[in-house]
Amino acid sequence: MSDTVFDWLDAHAEDRRKAGLARQLRPRTPDNGVLDLAGNDYLGLARDKRVTGAAAAAALRWGAGSTGSRLVTGSTELHAELEFELARFCGTQAALVFSSGFAANLGAVTALSGRNCSIVTDSAIHASLIDGCRLSRAEIAVVGHKDPAAAERALATRRTERAVVVTDTVFSVDGDLAPLPDLITACRAHNAALIADDAHGLGVLGDGGRGAVHAAGLAGAPDVVTTITLSKSLGAQGGAVLGPRRVIRHLVDNARSFIFDTGLAPSSAAAALTALSILKEEPDRAERVRTVAVDLANRLRAAGLHASEPEAAVVSVRAPSPEAALRWSDDCRAAGIWVGCFRPPSVPDQISRLRLTARADLTESDITRAVQVITDHAPR
Incomplete structure (x- = not known):
């Protein structure tokens, strides 16, 4: 047994400290x-008493956790209701709730791409989307920030049968918007799907806070998939994928970050449901x-x-x-x-x-x- 096997970590930590990058x-x-x-x-x-009260009541009724994966014991009536209300609010056919926004992005990108697919991504996408691309085994083309012309060129020159364009709707560093209308035009010219992470758009943009995808007129489009988080505007925890019913069915069967992960805690589902109802009312x-x-x-x-x-x-x-x-x-x-x-x-x-x-x-x-x-x- 060696006590030096992780000595390299000390040098790595010192390099980060000197560069001012230690977390x-x-x-x-x-x-x-x-x-x-x-x-x-x-x-x-997040601290609204209506939201925290709903979370506390759900924990008392359903327990502290969901007790298993969504496909075993982790789906409750609260999860089903939340999925229905999210889809209805955002204008999509269906929704699927994950334990986090990170897991939702991993699931959507990996399950909707694969070996015979090209992924075209903005250079400034979130880390969860980047990791989904890395795990996808697809061919990856990274194009300039907010450059739909470059995305279209990448789609036109791809070697694969299928293609997906992946972008944030609101980029998390500077808060700038993706050119969604131009991106969907490029996608439709080359038979590609669009996956749009609306984590920072839901509750902020669009009619009544329905998000950037809704504001761009793409809610419910058959070639658009939206991912969201429940931990920002809705003040709770978790994430979701919104889109056509056949996409959601496919994710239930193929998204590993859904299948093999413990379901979202019922208290978080109840909190998000209540926050969504408040947003509708206010x-x-x-x-x-x-x-x-x-x-x-x-x-x-x-x-x-x-x-x-x-x-x-x-x-x-x-x-x-x-x-x-x-x-x-x-x-x-x-x-x-x-x-x-x-x-x-x-x-x-x-x-x-x-x-x-x-x-x-x-x-x-x-x-x-x-x-x-x-x-x-x-x-x-």
């Missing part, structure tokens, strides 16, 4: 008085979060910072280096504002940023306080 877990307390602009609770529903939350994002960005730019133009709920502010971004983030947190810190290799363009997430429940004083703190602690 750290920072457990938070239930009520720490810090204003959260780092999480993805876009509609302010659709102005979607417009409010977009307004807050634009306001944040405008004020930060007016203060001389390099803030992105938000098209959904995400605002990024560029930093001069990974070390500067980390110090900036730490200083903001010490001053009572929690912001995200994105550094390489998490960002495809290798530019470090603070990542701010707007929330529908932020007040005018919250926004003013956040802008002041971020500006006061900006690298000089």
Whole structure:
């Protein structure tokens, strides 16, 4: 037995530390008085008593966990109801709930591609989509960010019978939108399907928060599959794939991240259901979060910072280096504002940023306080 087999990890960790890229877990307390602009609770529903009450009641009724995979004991009436309501709200034929958005993306990409398929992806897609592509055994073509012409060229020159274009709808780093109308035109010109990850669009974009795919007029299209997460606008946990019934049937039989994974906890399903019902009753939350994002960005730019133009709920502010971004983030947190810190290799363009997430429940004083703190602690 050797105690040196993992010595290489120490050198790897030291290299990351020197480059300012070491990650750290920072457990938070239930009520720490810090204003959260780092999480993805876009509609302010994660702590809504209606949502938490539904989760607690479901846990008491159904148990703490789902007890098994969805195909064994892990499907409850709550899961079926959630799938029905998600499909109806987003305008698709059917939906399938997974234990996470990551698992939903893995399942959709791997099950709908394979060896005799080409996958064309935007260079800035989420890590879960990247991992799905790697596991798919398909031929992969990565094209420039938001470049539908390049996607069409890749489709036109493919060597496989089938093809799938994979994209985020709202890219998680800068919050910019994918050119969905142009991408679907390219897909239809070359008999390809479109898989669109709407994790950051659901609850924020479209009529009443129905998402970017709905806003683009593609809801219910026979050649479009949408993936979502339940952990952002709906304030819960889990993910789902939305699309034609035959696609959902295929995923039940073939998506390994669905078949072999323990089902979503009933409490999370109940929380997401309740949050969805609140969004239906209070659709102005979607417009409010977009307004807050634009306001944040405008004020930060007016203060001389390099803030992105938000098209959904995400605002990024560029930093001069990974070390500067980390110090900036730490200083903001010490001053009572929690912001995200994105550094390489998490960002495809290798530019470090603070990542701010707007929330529908932020007040005018919250926004003013956040802008002041971020500006006061900006690298000089």
